Amino acid sequence: MTSTGTTNNDTVDSDTVTRAEYCAISCAEIFSGAGEIMASPMATVPLIGARLARLTTEPDLLITDGEALILADTPAVGAKGPVEGWMPFRKVFDVVASGRRHVVMGANQIDRHGNQNLSAFGPLQHPTRQMFGVRGAPGNTINHATSYWVGKHSPRVFVDRVDVVSGVGYDKVDPENPAYRFLHLHRVVSNLGSFDFGGPGHTLRALTLHPGVTPEDVTAATSFEVAGLDEAGVTRDPSAEELRIIREVLDPRGLRDREVAS
Amino acid sequence: MHDKRMRDKRTTLDDAVAELRSGMTIGLGGWGSRRKPMAFVRAILRSDVTDLTVVTYGGPDLGLLCSAGKVKKAYYGFVSLDSAPFYDPWFAQARTAGAIEAREMDEGMVKCGLEAAAARLPFLPIRAGLGSDVRNFWGGELETVTSPYPDASGRAETLVAMPALNLDASFVHLNIGDAHGNAGYQGVDPYFDDLYCLAAEKRFVSVEKIVETEQLVKEVPLQQLLLNRMMVDGVVEAPNGAHFTLAGDSYGRDEKFQRHYAEAAKTPESWQSFVDRFLSGSEDDYQAAVTKFHADAEKTGEKA
Numbered sequence: 001m002t003s004t005g006t007t008n009n010d011t012v013d014s015d016t017v018t019r020a021e022y023c024a025i026s027c028a029e030i031f032s033g034a035g036e037i038m039a040s041p042m043a044t045v046p047l048i049g050a051r052l053a054r055l056t057t058e059p060d061l062l063i064t065d066g067e068a069l070i071l072a073d074t075p076a077v078g079a080k081g082p083v084e085g086w087m088p089f090r091k092v093f094d095v096v097a098s099g100r101r102h103v104v105m106g107a108n109q110i111d112r113h114g115n116q117n118l119s120a121f122g123p124l125q126h127p128t129r130q131m132f133g134v135r136g137a138p139g140n141t142i143n144h145a146t147s148y149w150v151g152k153h154s155p156r157v158f159v160d161r162v163d164v165v166s167g168v169g170y171d172k173v174d175p176e177n178p179a180y181r182f183l184h185l186h187r188v189v190s191n192l193g194s195f196d197f198g199g200p201g202h203t204l205r206a207l208t209l210h211p212g213v214t215p216e217d218v219t220a221a222t223s224f225e226v227a228g229l230d231e232a233g234v235t236r237d238p239s240a241e242e243l244r245i246i247r248e249v250l251d252p253r254g255l256r257d258r259e260v261a262s
Numbered sequence: 263m264h265d266k267r268m269r270d271k272r273t274t275l276d277d278a279v280a281e282l283r284s285g286m287t288i289g290l291g292g293w294g295s296r297r298k299p300m301a302f303v304r305a306i307l308r309s310d311v312t313d314l315t316v317v318t319y320g321g322p323d324l325g326l327l328c329s330a331g332k333v334k335k336a337y338y339g340f341v342s343l344d345s346a347p348f349y350d351p352w353f354a355q356a357r358t359a360g361a362i363e364a365r366e367m368d369e370g371m372v373k374c375g376l377e378a379a380a381a382r383l384p385f386l387p388i389r390a391g392l393g394s395d396v397r398n399f400w401g402g403e404l405e406t407v408t409s410p411y412p413d414a415s416g417r418a419e420t421l422v423a424m425p426a427l428n429l430d431a432s433f434v435h436l437n438i439g440d441a442h443g444n445a446g447y448q449g450v451d452p453y454f455d456d457l458y459c460l461a462a463e464k465r466f467v468s469v470e471k472i473v474e475t476e477q478l479v480k481e482v483p484l485q486q487l488l489l490n491r492m493m494v495d496g497v498v499e500a501p502n503g504a505h506f507t508l509a510g511d512s513y514g515r516d517e518k519f520q521r522h523y524a525e526a527a528k529t530p531e532s533w534q535s536f537v538d539r540f541l542s543g544s545e546d547d548y549q550a551a552v553t554k555f556h557a558d559a560e561k562t563g564e565k566a
Contacts, residue, residue, distance in 0.1 A: 067450060067451070068450035068451045069450060086450075088450065088451040088452060088453075089293060089451060089453060089454075090373060090452070090453075090454060093369070093370040093373050096370060096390075097370070097388075097389065119366065119395075120357065122358075124364070124366075124395065124398055124399050125360060125363065125364060125399075126357075126358070126360035127357050127358055128358060129354075129358070130341075130349060130353065130354035130357045130358060131349055132340045132341065132342055132348070132349065133320075133338060133339065133340040133341055133366050134339070134340070134366055134367070134368060134394065134395070134396060135339065135340040135368075135369055136339070136368060136369045136370065136390075137368070137394070138367075138368040138371075138390050138391050138392070138393075138394035138396055139368040139369065139370040139371070139388075139389070139390030139391075141393075141394075142389050142390055142391075142392050142393060142394075143389055143390070164395050165393070165394050165395040166394060166395065167394070168392070168393035168394050169393075172393035172394070173393065174393075174420075176417065177392075177417075177419065177420050178413050178415070178417050178418075178419050179389055179392055179419040179420055179421050180392065180393065182389075183393075
């Protein structure tokens with residue numbers, strides 16, 4: 001692959017590109033064409049991805065410090081930077097309702113229609129394991145673009161049926177009710193590849209598998225059939241510029257590796 | 263100069279909590295492990311009030327109340343300690359034991375429900391919640407409402423009718439206030455403390471320090487004067503009163519102590535010693551024990 005947006009013809013030695021770096025550029029591509037909206041990544045790898053997108057093809061993205069400040073610059077993971085605005089939690093809910101946002105959430109469970117769980121395992125009023133509760137997942141998924149990041153793709157995450165629907169999947173949409181018209185599950189990026197819900201009847205479909213990952217690996221790590229596995233290509237190489245930004249600017253300490261099972 | 267005949271609302275933690283009755287619905291301000299009214303929560307633990315319905319963006323406030331079996335029902339958008347181990351162990355224990363009735367909802371629905379109560383409306387429509395398991399958590403208590411105005415295609419939107427979260431009492435903690443209930447936050451986020459006060463019958467605010475009104479409005483920009491006198495019934499001066507959660511510009515989270523809290527919840531023995539050490543006396547005793555906790559850790563060279 002050729003690099004984009006660089007001034008010279010730097011080529012990339014793909015042998016040195018790590019799995020976490022393929023995940024980072026796949027997360028950056030989540031925001032391709034997003035424009036002037038708030039990018040809300042909820043974990044380290046998607047955070048690197050959002051900031052990489054902002055430093056390359058998506059300069060108009062809004063990003064925050066994860067608390068209440070909108071960042072003017074694009075600092076490294078965990079670093080402070082100049083501020084351009086104020087975004088306390090109450091104003092985040094206004095942004096959610098406005099639709100001008102793309103969130104990348106984690107998931108304890110995802111099913112083939114995109115229903116997601118980060119609340120609890122087991123019966124609603126008597127769970128076997130308690131997590132966060134539904135958090136902002138119902139509001140996110142019904143209002144604006146939502147993607148998911150899964151650092152360890154396994155049949156325990158990609159399940160036939162989630163225990164609690166916190167993030168809304170395509171089979172929950174009532175086509176007669178226009179209140180559902182903004183639901184859009186854009187991508188699922190995992191340590192194995194990049195996916196969307198473009199399979200038959202809005203089911204999980206493989207777009208690309210990271211180099212070294214086989215369709216059999218994905219099948220073994222997913223409880224249900226994944227559409228398009230045989231047609232899926234290989235995740236592209238990062239450009240030299242992307243690699244430089246990931247390694248030197250955004251994540252010099254290599255925090256990305258902690259979040260990616262290999 | 264302000265009129266000295268205005269009501270002096272200063273009170274104590276225990277006197278404020280003495281106005282609670284078992285079975286009440288209470289709102290707790292802050293967010294997760296951020297500017298929680300922890301001194302009030304500790305006062306509730308000292309009282310015999312129980313059977314509470316709690317409305318909150320939950321953190322260790324809800325955890326502590328669960329540890330004492332005081333929660334019957336909880337309305338929340340999430341429960342988080344905001345740092346490892348993230349999930350509150352006492353809330354988890356109450357839930358997996360089936361000890362509390364959960365009215366779990368989207369985070370935005372909590373704000374919406376408080377706004378409905380603040381405006382004395384029976385409900386407000388909201389998109390969040392549709393298609394999710396939120397309605398199933400509510401056991402028939404959460405309905406939808408259909409717009410009387412069809413969209414351009416002639417179809418009417420059906421939305422969640424978020425009911426007003428009317429509260430019997432609210433407890434919030436701010437950085438600075440006066441004796442009459444004017445109060446401001448100092449830091450990056452007001453959270454939703456004004457909404458909790460607007461949604462409640464009895465409103466109690468603890469502050470890091472009580473100052474003259476004149477000094478309050480000098481120290482805080484106008485936009486950070488979150489509470490006025492109409493929103494507050496009782497003011498308590500409680501320095502470090504949000505501990506071990508963070509409190510804006512006043513102090514950060516006591517991560518080491520929060521980890522100790524979460525660890526202590528693991529066995530009945532370790533919890534009993536946590537209660538003996540920190541939760542069996544007054545607020546002053548608690549603060550002294552926390553100071554000693556850090557001094558001891560320093561001596562033994564424990565990592566922060």
